[in-house]
Amino acid sequence: xxxxxxxxxxxxAVFSQTALNCIKLLQREGVEVIFKxxxxxxxxxxxxxGYYEQTRExxxxxxxxxxxxxxxxxxxxxxxxxxxxxxxxxFEGHKAYEEVKNFSLRVYExxxxxxxxxxxxxxxxxxxxxxxxxxxCHALRVSKVIESAKKIISQLSNVELVxxxxxxxxxxxxxxxxxxxxxxxxxxxxxKIHDIExxxxxxxxSADAGCLLNISGAMAKVRSKxxxxxxxxxxxxxxxxxV
Amino acid sequence: MTHTTTHxxxxxxxxxxxxxxxxxxxxxxRSAMDTLIHKRKDLLEDRYPEWEQLRTMGQNAKLxxxxxxxxxxxxxxxxxxxxxxxxxxxxxxKDANEIIYNLAKxxxxxxxxxxxxMASEEIGLNQYMKEKGIVAKETDLGELIIxxxxxxxVHIVVPAIHKNRHQxxxxxxxxxxxxxxxxxxxxxxxARKHMRGExxxxxxxxxxxxxxxxxxxxxxxxxxxxNGRMCTTACDIHVAICGIEKMVESFExxxxxxxxxxxxxxxxxxxxxxxxITGPRQEGELDGPKEAHIILLDHNRSNILADEKYYKAxxxxxxxxxxxxxxxxxxxxxxxYLATYPGPIGVVITPQLFGLDNYAHIANLCSLCGRCGEVCxxxxxxxxxIRDLRAEKTHEGRGVVRxxxxxxHSKLEELGMKAFAKLASNGTLWRAAMAMxxxxxxxxxxxxxxxxxxxxxxxxxxxxxxxxxxxxxVKKLPGVIYE
Numbered sequence: 056x057x058x059x060x061x062x063x064x065x066x067x068a069v070f071s072q073t074a075l076n077c078i079k080l081l082q083r084e085g086v087e088v089i090f091k092x093x094x095x096x097x098x099x100x101x102x103x104x105g106y107y108e109q110t111r112e113x114x115x116x117x118x119x120x121x122x123x124x125x126x127x128x129x130x131x132x133x134x135x136x137x138x139x140x141x142x143x144x145x146f147e148g149h150k151a152y153e154e155v156k157n158f159s160l161r162v163y164e165x166x167x168x169x170x171x172x173x174x175x176x177x178x179x180x181x182x183x184x185x186x187x188x189x190x191x192c193h194a195l196r197v198s199k200v201i202e203s204a205k206k207i208i209s210q211l212s213n214v215e216l217v218x219x220x221x222x223x224x225x226x227x228x229x230x231x232x233x234x235x236x237x238x239x240x241x242x243x244x245x246x247k248i249h250d251i252e253x254x255x256x257x258x259x260x261s262a263d264a265g266c267l268l269n270i271s272g273a274m275a276k277v278r279s280k281x282x283x284x285x286x287x288x289x290x291x292x293x294x295x296x297x298v
Numbered sequence: 299m300t301h302t303t304t305h306x307x308x309x310x311x312x313x314x315x316x317x318x319x320x321x322x323x324x325x326x327x328r329s330a331m332d333t334l335i336h337k338r339k340d341l342l343e344d345r346y347p348e349w350e351q352l353r354t355m356g357q358n359a360k361l362x363x364x365x366x367x368x369x370x371x372x373x374x375x376x377x378x379x380x381x382x383x384x385x386x387x388x389x390x391x392k393d394a395n396e397i398i399y400n401l402a403k404x405x406x407x408x409x410x411x412x413x414x415x416m417a418s419e420e421i422g423l424n425q426y427m428k429e430k431g432i433v434a435k436e437t438d439l440g441e442l443i444i445x446x447x448x449x450x451x452v453h454i455v456v457p458a459i460h461k462n463r464h465q466x467x468x469x470x471x472x473x474x475x476x477x478x479x480x481x482x483x484x485x486x487x488x489a490r491k492h493m494r495g496e497x498x499x500x501x502x503x504x505x506x507x508x509x510x511x512x513x514x515x516x517x518x519x520x521x522x523x524x525n526g527r528m529c530t531t532a533c534d535i536h537v538a539i540c541g542i543e544k545m546v547e548s549f550e551x552x553x554x555x556x557x558x559x560x561x562x563x564x565x566x567x568x569x570x571x572x573x574x575i576t577g578p579r580q581e582g583e584l585d586g587p588k589e590a591h592i593i594l595l596d597h598n599r600s601n602i603l604a605d606e607k608y609y610k611a612x613x614x615x616x617x618x619x620x621x622x623x624x625x626x627x628x629x630x631x632x633x634x635y636l637a638t639y640p641g642p643i644g645v646v647i648t649p650q651l652f653g654l655d656n657y658a659h660i661a662n663l664c665s666l667c668g669r670c671g672e673v674c675x676x677x678x679x680x681x682x683x684i685r686d687l688r689a690e691k692t693h694e695g696r697g698v699v700r701x702x703x704x705x706x707h708s709k710l711e712e713l714g715m716k717a718f719a720k721l722a723s724n725g726t727l728w729r730a731a732m733a734m735x736x737x738x739x740x741x742x743x744x745x746x747x748x749x750x751x752x753x754x755x756x757x758x759x760x761x762x763x764x765x766x767x768x769x770x771x772v773k774k775l776p777g778v779i780y781e
Contacts, residue, residue, distance in 0.1 A: 057779075062768060064722075067732055071768035075775065082777055089779040090772050093725020101715045101722075103666055105688025107695065109719035116723035144682065192667035225625045229665030234754040236662055241758040242318050242629040243665070272759030 057087045058168075059127045061117075063134050064096035065264035073264070076291035077130045077165055083296060084173045088128075091120050097134040102141060103230050114142050115151060118158040126172070127162045130287055131263050132194020132201070135164040140197050164194065165287065166262060170203035179211040181293045185256040187217045189247070189270065191263035192225050204262050204286060211293050217254045221246065228269035244273040251281050262286040305636050310659045317630040323460050327628050330459045334622045337565025338673075345567065356558045357677045359551035360613035363512070367603060370512045370545045371594060377515025381577035384591045391421035394593050398423065398504065398537055399430055401591065405535060407432070407502045413519070413526035414438040415506030416454050416616060417539040417595055420638045420651065423504070434504070435496060437525040439489050446473040452632040454639060455563045455618035460631050493525065503529035503587070507540035508559070508615070509552040510592075517592065518552050519573040520559060527573050536578070536587040541595050543603075543612035555615050558675035562617035598700060602650050605698040611646045611683060613676040620670035620680060626663050635660055642670035642680045646687065653701030654690055661687045714751075732766050 058081065066074040078088050098113035117138070121127050129135050139162040146155040169175045188208070190201050208216050227233065227243025234240075247270060251259045259281055261267050271283040317323060342349050363370050375385045388394035394417075402410060410427065412418060412434055424445075427434040436445040440457035444450065446469055451457030458466070463480045470476040476488040505526055509518040517538055519526050530536045546552045560566050579586035603609045621627045621641030632640030637648040637660060645664055649657040661684060670680040689695030690702040692712065697703075721727050752761075773780050 067768045068735060068764055068766055069762045071765040071771060074768055075771055078772070078775060078778060087777065087779065089781065091725075092729070092769065092780060095722040095725065095728040096718075098719075098722060101719055103685060103688070104711065104715060105661075105685065105690070105692045105694060106712075106715040106719070107689050109694075109715050112719050112723045120725070192665075192669070196668040196672050223669065225665050225667035225669070227625070227665060229667065232662070232665040234751050236314075236626075237754040237757055238314060238318055239626055239629055239663070240665070242324075243625050244758070268762050269759065272755075272762060275760040276758060 056085070057089060057125045059121045059123075059125050060088045060090055061094055061097075061121070061127055061129045061134070061138075062090075063129060063131050063264065065268065066130060067094075069268060070264045070285060073130065073285045073288050076296065077128075077287050079296045080165070080169065080287060080291055080294075081128060083294070084169070084175060086173070089125065093120055097129075097137045099134065099137045099141075100230050102137065102145065103232075107145060110145060111149075114145060114155060118142075118151070118155055121158060121161075125161065126168065127158070128165055128168050129162060130165040131265075132164050132191050132198045133263050133265060135162055135167075135200065136193035136197030138162045164198055164200040164203070164262075166204040166207055167198075167200040170206050175207065175210075177207065177210045177290075177294050179213045179293050180295045181211070181213055183213045183215070184258070185215045185217055185254075186258045186260050186289070187219050187251060187254040187256045188222065189219065189226060189251070189259055189261040189266055190222050191261060191266050194263060195223060207290065208260075211290075214293065217256050219247075219250045219254060221250050226266045226270050228265045230265065233269060240269075241273070244269055245277075248274055248277065248279055252279060254281075256281065258289065259283045260286045260289055305656065305659065307659055309636065310634075313634045313636065314630055317634045322462075322465075323631055324629065326460050326462045326465075327631055329462075330456070331622050331628045334565060334619075338561055338619065338622075339565075341561050341565045341567065346561065352554065352558060353675055353677055355554050356615075356675055357613065359546060359554055360615075360676050361610070363545050363547055363551075364543070364603065364609055364612055367542060367545060370547065371542055374510055374512040374515055374545060375594075377513065378510075378577070378592060379515070381515045382580070382590065383515065383577050384589065386591060386593045388593050388595045388597070391595075391597050394421045394539060394595050394597070395423060395426040397591075397593055398539075399427065399432065401535060401537060402427075402432055402502055405501065407535070409500060410434045410502045410504055411437050411496060411500050411529050411533070412441070413503070413505040413529040414441055414457070414521065415504065415539055416451070416638065417506055417541050418504060419451060420597065421539070421595070423539075437493055437496065437529055438521075439486070439523055439525075442489060442493070443469055446470075450633065450638070452640070453618060453621055454616055454632075454641070454643075455621075460633075497528050497532060500533055502535045502537070503533035505530050505536065505538050507538050507544050507592070509546045509555060510540050510544045511547075511549055511552055512545055513548045514576065516574055516576045518556070519571075519575065520556065520569050521571045521573070522564075522569045524571055527571055530573060530575060531586050533587050535589045535591070536575075537591045537593065538575075539593050539595055541597075542599050543614070555676075559615050559617050562615075562619040562673070562675040598651050601698075601700055602647070605696065607679075607686060607696075608646075608650065608683060608698065610678050611643070611650070611680075613678055614643050614647070615676060616643075617675055619673050619675065623669045623673050624664075625667060625669070626665065630663075635663060642684065643678070646678075646680060646683045649687060649690075649701070650699055654687070654699045655701035655704040655706075658691055658705045658707065661691060729769065732768075735764055735766060
């Protein structure tokens with residue numbers, strides 16, 4: 056099977072090691088990965104700020120870049136929400152709608168693809184560990200892929216998942232929200248950190264680079280003892296792939 | 299605090315800063331919202347296995363009426379008139395206030411008692427009456443508390459939820475001369491004793507409306523304390539203020555919506571008082587007002603109705619659950635929105651009622667987490683509508699929200715987004731930008747505090763480590779098709 060891998064803008068700029076681990080997780084299941092060198096961003100920053108016309112240019116770039124009939128695998132429920140759901144809304148009544156729909160129907164979040172399409176079965180190679188989990192809002196409510204990630208964690212026999220008390224509450228990232236309303240965003244992330252620390256675990260995991268950028272950046276600033284890790288880095292390590 | 303004047307970004311930033319730093323407010327809100335969220339969740343799990351179907355039924359009941367609102371309003375008017383109601387139309391807030399004032403003046407009324415009504419807040423009734431020399435007195439417990447300290451409701455269902463029982467005790471001590479108490483029962487007792495005096499011999503009562511039933515020409519009022527019943531029956535003249543969107547077709551539809559309203563609002567199946575009012579006192583009846591009036595308030599609702607997407611916001615049954623679940627609302631409280639309606643539904647409707655030019659900043663008070671849309675009992679797509687509001691601000695939306703033409707938006711942001719879109723739709727430019735950002739990333743650490751966006755990020759977070767070598771690494775991975 057051949058798939059396109061879309062690293063996302065944050066995967067390219069900040070989480071490049073994570074992107075590499077994602078590719079390895081796909082290859083481990085015998086999937087052939089195509090990496091388009093002209094890939095960019097899903098367009099969420101401009102879309103959520105209300106720049107609809109600018110965003111349509113980005114959407115059409117993506118639609119025309121990933122044109123063959125392969126699944127498009129994205130390691131972010133947030134970008135998947137944008138590419139599989141919001142793209143359609145943005146092109147409602149537009150002449151390119153069918154073209155966009157053909158693209159959107161091929162978009163999968165990585166955990167969703169591993170769980171539902173490839174039906175992975177993992178053997179945990181790591182030492183016993185306690186972790187907690189932050190659900191990205193769009194992964195939870197728009198692309199609805201959190202169940203798959205949790206199902207994969209449940210296969211890791213030495214990993215104890217301690218749920219957050221406020222798992223379903225936004226961490227305050229919200230893309231440009233974090234810099235447009237920095238004070239409110241900070242109040243939100245501090246509540247999230249408080250919740251994470253109260254769980255007394257080694258790591259907080261999330262499958263979303265945006266939330267992690269926010270949570271880990273704020274945790275570093277307040278010198279939190281809990282560490283954060285991208286879910287796909289964690290998974291790659293547990294199954295003996297990661298660095 | 300006023301609701302109709304232009305607010306500057308500075309006003310907003312200042313009030314948000316104040317609220318965020320108010321530790322007592324934050325604690326009160328957090329604890330109140332947690333209670334409301336958990337009560338709702340537990341109730342739905344225990345008693346409403348078919349909540350999703352009920353939501354769909356409620357959504358359909360509202361959308362059916364909104365799609366032909368004119369004819370339902372007309373039907374309501376006909377039937378209500380037959381029942382003996384006097385039906386008035388108010389196009390603007392001023393019209394509504396004048397109707398009430400004239401009714402009071404003609405009958406020599408100097409003191410009006412009010413049940414809970416957000417529509418009356420929207421038109422600024424209390425202030426209007428005060429300027430004309432008439433006292434409009436709140437009778438709802440929450441409304442009474444905040445009226446005593448000259449505040450507006452902080453929440454659309456629970457107006458004084460930002461005050462805890464100790465604070466309420468102090469307010470009653472200071473303003474009503476009551477002994478200092480903090481037990482809810484004793485506080486209720488103080489309010490009750492105070493209100494009983496007010497209710498004695500009053501002439502004119504004002505109420506809101508939860509559902510206006512077109513087929514019957516009747517109104518349905520939901521409340522918990524009995525003061526609403528007093529305001530509507532123990533007076534000579536009852537005036538109900540009803541936003542035209544409160545229309546439903548039948549009692550059956552109203553029942554469906556009531557079954558969604560009570561659990562969503564406060565996590566109960568039903569409230570203590572459900573008042574269904576079919577008109578003034580009829581001959582031979584022992585109680586009820588001699589006159590019953592209904593003011594059908596438009597106040598720009600027709601504009602909302604005219605838009606293909608925003609009209610859905612008129613389905614709102616004012617349960618407030620979107621406020622309860624909003625991670626922004628629970629940090630800053632309702633007053634920080636500087637608007638009658640705060641929280642997600644407030645973000646959507648406030649600019650439409652009062653003009654986007656007056657409320658441009660309000661569209662920022664949302665992280666688009668989507669929780670409001672998830673819990674809305676009538677499935678209003680709140681996050682989508684908030685995002686569309688931002689598009690109205692940047693003039694890339696449908697151009698339908700009042701005042702959008704005069705909305706100020708950041709030119710810096712516009713240039714930034716245009717540059718971003720240009721990069722993100724061209725692979726070569728994008729790779730060049732990524733390579734540059736990784737080359738200059740160490741400089742970002744030094745100069746970051748001087749660039750506006752980074753500065754705001756770095757105020758509370760460390761700089762992320764920019765890598766930017768993904769392409770080179772991917773090319774090295776065996777088996778990857780890099781094309």
